[in-house]
Amino acid sequence: MHMKLSPLAAAVAAVTVLSPLAAGAQTQSPPSTTAAPTKAPAAKTPVSDQQITKAAIAMSKVMNIRQTYNQKLTQAKPEDRGRISDESQAAMQKAVTDQGLSVDQYNSILQEAQNDPNVREKLMSKLPQQNSGTAGSSPPNP
Numbered sequence: 311m312h313m314k315l316s317p318l319a320a321a322v323a324a325v326t327v328l329s330p331l332a333a334g335a336q337t338q339s340p341p342s343t344t345a346a347p348t349k350a351p352a353a354k355t356p357v358s359d360q361q362i363t364k365a366a367i368a369m370s371k372v373m374n375i376r377q378t379y380n381q382k383l384t385q386a387k388p389e390d391r392g393r394i395s396d397e398s399q400a401a402m403q404k405a406v407t408d409q410g411l412s413v414d415q416y417n418s419i420l421q422e423a424q425n426d427p428n429v430r431e432k433l434m435s436k437l438p439q440q441n442s443g444t445a446g447s448s449p450p451n452p
Contacts, residue, residue: 357419357429364409365419366436371405 379398386394406416423430 357422362432363436364411365416366433368406368409370438372402375401
C-alpha cells in the first residue's frame with residue numbers, strides 16, 4: 311500500500327507541467343520523443359542516483375519558480391505577460407543548469423520518472439522536504 315500518493319501525484323503533475331521548460335529551451339521540437347509506449351522498457355542508459363538527486367533539487371526549485379511567476383502573471387498587465395513568461399523560462403532553465411544538468415537531461419529524467427515507478431520513487435525520495443502542504447497526508451506509524 312502506497313499512502314504517499316498525494317506528494318507523488320503532485321510531483322508527477324509537476325513533471326507534466328514542466329514540459330513547457332523543454333519547449334522554451336529548444337526552438338526545435340523533437341520529432342518522436344513521445345513515440346515510445348509507456349510499458350516498453352527504456353532503451354536509454356539508466357539514470358544514476360546522482361542525476362536523480364540533481365533532478366529532484368532542480369525540480370523543487372523549478373516548482374517554486376513556477377509558483378512565484380504564476381502569481382506574477384496573474385497580477386500582470388497583459389502587455390507584461392510575455393516578458394514575465396520569458397523571465398520565468400530563463401529562471402527555470404537556470405535552476406536546472408545550476409544543478410549540472412542540461413534542460414534535455416532534466417526533461418529526460420522527469421520523463422523516465424513518469425514511465426518508470428522505480429525512478430519515480432527515487433526522485434520523490436530525494437525531493438527536498440520544504441513547504442510540504444500535504445504533511446498530514448501520511449501519518450507516521452506508531
